[in-house]
Amino acid sequence: MQKKLSLLSGIALLATAFTANAGEYMPYVGFDYVNRTPNVNGNYPDNYDIANINGGIKFVDLGAVELFAERSMREKKTSNSGTARGRLYGWGADVLVNGWNFNEGAILGSVGYGRMSAKLKHSGHMRKDTENALRLGVGGELNPTPEWGVRAMFRYSLADGDAYSNSKEFSLGARYYFY
Numbered sequence: 001m002q003k004k005l006s007l008l009s010g011i012a013l014l015a016t017a018f019t020a021n022a023g024e025y026m027p028y029v030g031f032d033y034v035n036r037t038p039n040v041n042g043n044y045p046d047n048y049d050i051a052n053i054n055g056g057i058k059f060v061d062l063g064a065v066e067l068f069a070e071r072s073m074r075e076k077k078t079s080n081s082g083t084a085r086g087r088l089y090g091w092g093a094d095v096l097v098n099g100w101n102f103n104e105g106a107i108l109g110s111v112g113y114g115r116m117s118a119k120l121k122h123s124g125h126m127r128k129d130t131e132n133a134l135r136l137g138v139g140g141e142l143n144p145t146p147e148w149g150v151r152a153m154f155r156y157s158l159a160d161g162d163a164y165s166n167s168k169e170f171s172l173g174a175r176y177y178f179y
Contacts, residue, residue: 024059024060025057025058025059025060026057026058026060026177026178026179027055027056027057027058027177027178028055028056028057028058028064028149028175028176028177028178029053029054029055029175029176030053030054030055030056030149030151030173030174030175030176031051031052031053031054031173031174032051032052032053032054032068032151032171032172032173033049033050033051033052033171033172033173034049034050034051034052034070034169034170034171035047035048035049035050035169035170035171036048036050036072036088036167036168036169037167037168037169038088038118038159038163038164038166038167039164039165039166039167040086040163040164041162041163041164041165042084042120042122043077043079043081043084043122044077044084044086044120044122044163045075045076045077045084045085045086046077047075048072048073048075048086048087048088049072049073049075050070050071050072050073050088050169051070051071051072052068052069052070052171052173053068053069053070054066054067054068054069054173055067058177061098061101062097062098063095063096063097063098063108064095064096065093065094065095065096066093066094066095066096066112067091067092067093068091068092068093068094069090069091070088070089070090070091071087071088071089072086072087072088072089073087074086074087075087081122081123082122082123083122084120084121084122085120085121085122086118086119086120086121087118087119088116088117088118088119089116089117090114090115090116090117090133091114091115092112092113092114092115092116092133092135093112093113094110094111094112094135094137095110095111095112096108096109096110097109097110104142104143104144105140105141105142105143105149106140106141107138107139107140108137108138108139108140108141108151108153109137109138110135110136110137110138110139110153110155111134111135111136111137112134112135112137113132113133113134113135114132114133114135114157115130115131115132115133116130116131116132116133116157116159116161117129117130117131118130118131118161118163118164120163127162127163129161129162129163130161131159131160131161131162131163131164132159132160132161133157133158133159133160133167134157134158134159135155135156135157136155136156136157136158137153137154137155137156138153138154139151139152139153139154139171140152141175146177146179147176147177147178147179148174148175148176148177149174149175149176149177150172150173150174150175151171151172151173151174151175152170152171152172153170153171154168154169154170155168155169155171156168156169157169
């Protein structure tokens, strides 16, 4: 019964997304390439390529609320003490505010929450860490058509974990708006 209710609520959510009023809000889905450089503790990889999928609701001329999930490629770093491997993954939500609107886009500011996890391995020792992160960002979006948007963002994250305490990331991606 629980699975049926979840499926029905998912279908209802999709139906609502496709019948949005263009003058009030627009649901969207997107995909980003993210390059993250965490300030890692220890001899672990410090540059990750990440795939990010996201979806949200854009409130016209105001901003957006966006949910995301992401996962990195497995990265490795070789040094005198051996080879270290690492992988990052996480999920979260961001609130984006249109700082300045123009005809085909906007300058954006963002604040959000992320639940980030790291799997790190060095010299046969596995280390897992999950941390909460405060995400602050600035960027822009261009909309060549009403349905498509291209977004670039820079974010700085403050984390409370053992694997890393902060990170810088640059993302570039596309959004499809259900206009």
